[in-house]
Amino acid sequence: MGGKARREPRAERPLVLALPKGRILEESVAIFDKAGYDLSPVLKKSRKLVRDCGPLQVWILRSSDVPTYVHHGAADVGVVGSDVLLEQAFDLYEPLDLGIGRCQMIVAERADAPVDENAAAHLRVASKYPGITRRYLERRGLSAEIIKLSGSVELGPLTGLSDRIVDITETGETLKQNGLRIIDQVMEISTRLVVNHASLKLRAREISSLLERLAEHV
Numbered sequence: 511m512g513g514k515a516r517r518e519p520r521a522e523r524p525l526v527l528a529l530p531k532g533r534i535l536e537e538s539v540a541i542f543d544k545a546g547y548d549l550s551p552v553l554k555k556s557r558k559l560v561r562d563c564g565p566l567q568v569w570i571l572r573s574s575d576v577p578t579y580v581h582h583g584a585a586d587v588g589v590v591g592s593d594v595l596l597e598q599a600f601d602l603y604e605p606l607d608l609g610i611g612r613c614q615m616i617v618a619e620r621a622d623a624p625v626d627e628n629a630a631a632h633l634r635v636a637s638k639y640p641g642i643t644r645r646y647l648e649r650r651g652l653s654a655e656i657i658k659l660s661g662s663v664e665l666g667p668l669t670g671l672s673d674r675i676v677d678i679t680e681t682g683e684t685l686k687q688n689g690l691r692i693i694d695q696v697m698e699i700s701t702r703l704v705v706n707h708a709s710l711k712l713r714a715r716e717i718s719s720l721l722e723r724l725a726e727h728v
């Protein structure tokens with residue numbers, strides 16, 4: 511269910527777009543640019559988190575907070591990775607795969623110390639994605655302790671904190687530089703456009719136009 515925004519009524523404010531800071535920000539701005547929305551103010555070096563970009567007001571958030579803002583109806587639309595969406599399991603309308611930020615969710619372990627999962631009495635798996643990890647382990651029929659981390663997950667097996675990690679990889683460079691090897695693939699990840707259910711009805715004209723214009727360029 512889309513929550514109610516406690517801000518001014520939707521019709522009286524610009525359409526609010528929640529964008530994640532980090533590696534997909536520039537690619538997101540480029541896609542919106544092709545679709546005719548100039549989001550260049552977002553790329554200005556500054557600590558400003560709110561940017562007015564014509565018909566859109568852009569909020570710059572941590573990727574993991576984008577679904578929260580859209581679910582509660584504070585933001586009308588958002589851009590976020592399918593990894594974050596699957597982990598958080600909010601009910602959001604997800605009409606478009608933007609085709610950017612493609613990467614893989616994988617399982618990895620130390621290349622020099624393979625884990626014998628039949629012999630391991632107590633398997634420990636570190637991840638920023640405990641929900642996805644739990645479902646993966648259930649599918650594989652494996653029992654393991656899941657250790658939640660917030661970043662630099664590759665350190666887990668190197669330091670003895672965990673035996674394995676479940677994490678995303680794009681170029682493979684972080685795994686390589688930390689002596690880890692992929693032992694299984696969990697899923698393909700890409701970046702999605704998400705829409706609040708109430709906004710979809712109340713701002714139908716603007717949102718359909720946004721979706722149509724974006725769809726032509728993905």
Ligand code: PRP
Binds near residue numbers: 677679685
């Ligand atoms: C992500 C991910 C890996 C890395 C993979 O981390 O968790 O650590 O990118 O990218 P690569 O395959 O291209 O090397 P991120 O850069 O988001 O930082 P974090 O570790 O702080 O979460």
